[in-house]
Amino acid sequence: MERLNVLKTYKIYIGGKFPRTESGRFYTPLNKKGEQLGHICLSSRKDVRNSVVAARKAFGGWSERAAFNRGQILYRIAEMLEGRKSQFIEELIFQGSTKAQAEKEVNLSIDRMVYYAGWCDKYTQVLGSINPVASSHFNFSMHVPQGVIGVIAENSTSLIGLVSLVAPIIAGGNTCIVVASKELPLCAITFAEVLNSSDVPGGVVNILTGESKEMIKPLTEHMDVNGMIYGGSNKKIVQQLRESAALNLKRIQTYDEDWMKEDAQNLYMISDCQEVKTTWHPIENIGGATSSY
Amino acid sequence: MKKNKKITWDYSPAPESAAHINLKKKYVLYIDGKWVKPSSGKYFKTINPANNETLAEIAYANEKDVDKAIKAARKAYDTVWSKTTPSERAKYIYRIARLMQERAREFAVIETLDAGKVIRESRDIDIPLACNHFFYYAGWADKLEYAFPNRKVEPVGVAGQITPWNFPLLMAAWKIAPALATGNTVVLKPAETTPLTALKLAEIIHDAGLPPGVVNIVTGYGDTGAAIVEHDDVDKIAFTGSTRVGKIIQKTIAGTDKKATLELGGKSANIILEDAPLDQAVEGIVNGIFFNQGHVCCAGSRLFIQESVAEKVIDKLKHRLNSLIIGDPMDKNTDIGAVNSKMQLDSINKYIKIGLEEGATMYQPECTLPKNGYYCPPTLFTDVAQSSTIVQEEIFGPVLTIQTFRTVDEAIQKANNTPYGLAAGIWTDKGSRIFNLATKLNAGVIWANTYNKFDPTSPFGGFKESGFGREGGLHGLSAYVKLK
Structure with a gap:
């Protein structure tokens, strides 16, 4: 007798836990063949708010972790992705990718995670400065994370678009709330499972599925969100983000990129989610001694 | 007869002379390398807030004038400035810096007359820093590829810049110098109460032989600034001013590709720990809040003192307040000059009233303020809470709120409990504690x-509602470049 498959219940990811949406709602996206992808959570405003709370709570600990440790954790994500490679490929194919496309997307996602893992303990060195002020002070500038970042993933990919945005955000010590692709949500949730088993503290990345139209507003208008990242080119969304940023001066970054390109990754995507902090301290200068002999 | 006669130790007056400055009665707009009358035909007065006397009449630019200025900037960008080699650009900016240095004393006097700030500060801080800013950015013009590893650096295009009245020339320098160094052209609108030094800077820019249209100065009120923000052919807005206006600007440009940097308000914490060198800390508190009459976006307007030393610090602070000299900004001994305008004085007094109404305890030293002009004595408020209006909102005047704390953690939480994030002060002798707090x-x-x-x-600039982008340093270049 043929064995009956165990189907997976796709959930959302908030504060390191996998609840279904508090609203109890769901939707059933179809693939090109008309097959149902699953009963996917149609997340609500309340889910957005819960995610922001979780992300804020996680921010202090994540941002103050040693950069080296963040790098290790990002590398661990890559390891876990590698281990689950076949599952991601299957999901991508089920959602409509060809096998070659799917393999490329997963490989690229893994490599991208490794790329940003390496940046964790280097970007402040490259981007920071010691400023030679004219007065008797020691003065330096370094990059520090912005805080809680809202992410609107680009709609036409399931994994690479999401990984390309999330990796630089968390590499830089931020926490985030991700609105996943509505039509291609499967890899986003499986990616959450990867995060959950990679020593990424709960709340650092929160992933919601559903109608982005419904979630963008409460996310961008949330007063405890410091920045928004959008990985697509929909002009209406760009304007909506920029307008609601006027509420609390959120930092808005939008990228119109082909994330499947190998070079769609760089240092500046990390600095886009950073603030420059400059510190001054006086240098005692009393006697006449100099540093020459 | 002579009994009980109080001996006073007043300083003799040490007034700076205004005899050497060159001020015209009327100033028009500087557009496309020419001085042109405003198409509105309207002028407004700029006054000396220290005595309410009119200094000059200033052209009021309307939309048409702004359009003309932006067109001139675009033309200059397309035809001249983008074709000027970086090293030549640098030499123009160096030249401007040198010409400013040569006329530093004139600038300092005019700044003090127009803004009400004390001559000691405009002479020793505002003007030298403005000159140095041009000198610093001049050198970047032909070295930009070193600032952005792995990227090609391109200018943004035409920059619309709107500056505030608290550091008129310095803010103009902060905006114009990096914009030129990175190859942009500029339309700048100075604040309506303090337009003079920007117009004098236009004279210098003209003398320096900068190609026509590369820098244009248009004067006017908020609607003049709005016309710049709303203009279709501006690529970048740089604004320093209130958070309220900053949010309006952000909203206005939301549907466009315009870049923006916003340098907005603050309510910065100045934290005194028990092991701090207290006399130095008191000087730091005074400099933090009374510098430039408290018209400073990064003013240390919320003082936090560790409980064990609070009484002592407050006593020392009150004592110090009594030796501050308040009065004529042109006197070289004056510590606190005139409030910038009647409007600003009204706003400060409104907050003082709210403070009293909400039950806070006020302290002001005994002092006689000049009869004419706008003045506010240095003011302390104790018995305030985190929720007090005067603790929450930016006053932009010489008004300090004082709170206490027990532990470092409590200080961090209280200090961070604000929508702003511009600056913070830490006073302690312990290095590890500084790094903890600074982080x-x-x-x-x-x-x-x-x-x-x-x-x-x-680099200078804030987190959260204090705006975004940095001005100054290597990081200040980002505001005016596109990376390819």
Whole structure:
């Protein structure tokens, strides 16, 4: 007798836990063949708010972790992705990718995670400065994370678009709330499972599925969100983000990129989610001694 | 007869002379390398807030004038400035810096007359820093590829710049110098109460032989600024001013591709720990809040003192307040000059009234204020809470709120409990404590055992609702470039 498959219940990811949406709602996206992808959570405003709370709570600990440790954790994500490679490929194919496309997307996602893992303990060195002020002070500038970042993933990919945005955000010590692709949500949730088993503290990345139209507003208008990242080119969304940023001066970054390109990754995507902090301290200068002999 | 006669130790007056300055009665707009009358035909007066006397009449630019200025900037960008080699660009900016240095004394006097700030500050801080800013950015013009590893650096295009009245020339320098160094052209609108030094700067720019249209100065009120923000052919807006206006600008440009940097308000914490050198800390508190009459976006307007030393510090502070000299900004001994305008004085007095109504205890030293002009004595408020209006909102005047704390953690939480994030001060003798606080305070500038220090090499700008982008230093270049 043929064995009956165990189907997976796709959930959302908030504060390191996998609840279904508090609203109890769901939707059933179809693939090109008309097959149902699953009963996917149609997340609500309340889910957005819960995610922001979780992300804020996680921010202090994540941002103050040693950069080296963040790098290790990002590398661990890559390891876990590698281990689950076949599952991601299957999901991508089920959602409509060809096998070659799917393999490329997963490989690229893994490599991208490794790329940003390496940046964790280097970007402040490259981007920071010691400023030679004219007065008797020691003065330096370094990059520090912005805080809680809202992410609107680009709609036409399931994994690479999401990984390309999330990796630089968390590499830089931020926490985030991700609105996943509505039509291609499967890899986003499986990616959450990867995060959950990679020593990424709960709340650092929160992933919601559903109608982005419904979630963008409460996310961008949330007063405890410091920045928004959008990985697509929909002009209406760009304007909506920029307008609601006027509420609390959120930092808005939008990228119109082909994330499947190998070079769609760089240092500046990390600095886009950073603030420059400059510190001054006086240098005692009393006697006449100099540093020459 | 002579009994009980109080001996006073007043300083003799030491007034700076205004005899050597060159001020016209009427100023028109500087567009496309020419001085042109406003198409509105309207002028407004700029006054000396120290005595309410009119200094000059200033052209009021309307939309048409702004359009003309932006067209001139676009033309200059397309035909001249983008084709000027970086090293030549640098030499123009160096030349401007030198011409400013040569006329520094004139600039200092005019700044004091127009803004009400004391001559000691405009002479020793505003003007030298403005000159140095041009000198610093001049050198970047032909070295930009070193600032952005792995990227090709391109200018943004035409920059619309709107500056505030608290540091008129310095803010103009902060905006114009990096914009030119990175190859942009500029339309700048100075604040309506303090337009003179920007117009004098236009004279220098003209003398320096900068190609026509590369820098245009249009004067006017908020609607003039709005016309710049709303203009279709501006690529970048740089604004320094209130958070309220900053939010309006952000909203206005939301549907466009315009880049923006916003340098907005603040309510910065100045934290005194028990092991701090207290006399130095008191000087730091005074400099933090009374520098430039408290018209400073990064003013240390919320003082936090560790409980064990609170009484002592407050006593010392009150004593120090009594030796501050308040009065004529042109006197070289004056510590606190005139409030910039009647409107600003009204606003400060409104907050003082709210403070009293909400039950806070006020302290002001005994002092006689000049009869004419706008003045506010240095003011302390104790018995305030985190929720007090005067603790929450930016007053932009010489008004300090004082709170206490027991532990470092409590200080961090209280200091960060604000929508702003511009600056913070830390006073302690312990290095490890400084680094702990400096890491955890959410502010763009941290002053440890010092306050209100500025330098062209040092990036300035805030977190959260204090705006975005940096001005100054290597990081200040980002605001005016596109990376390819």
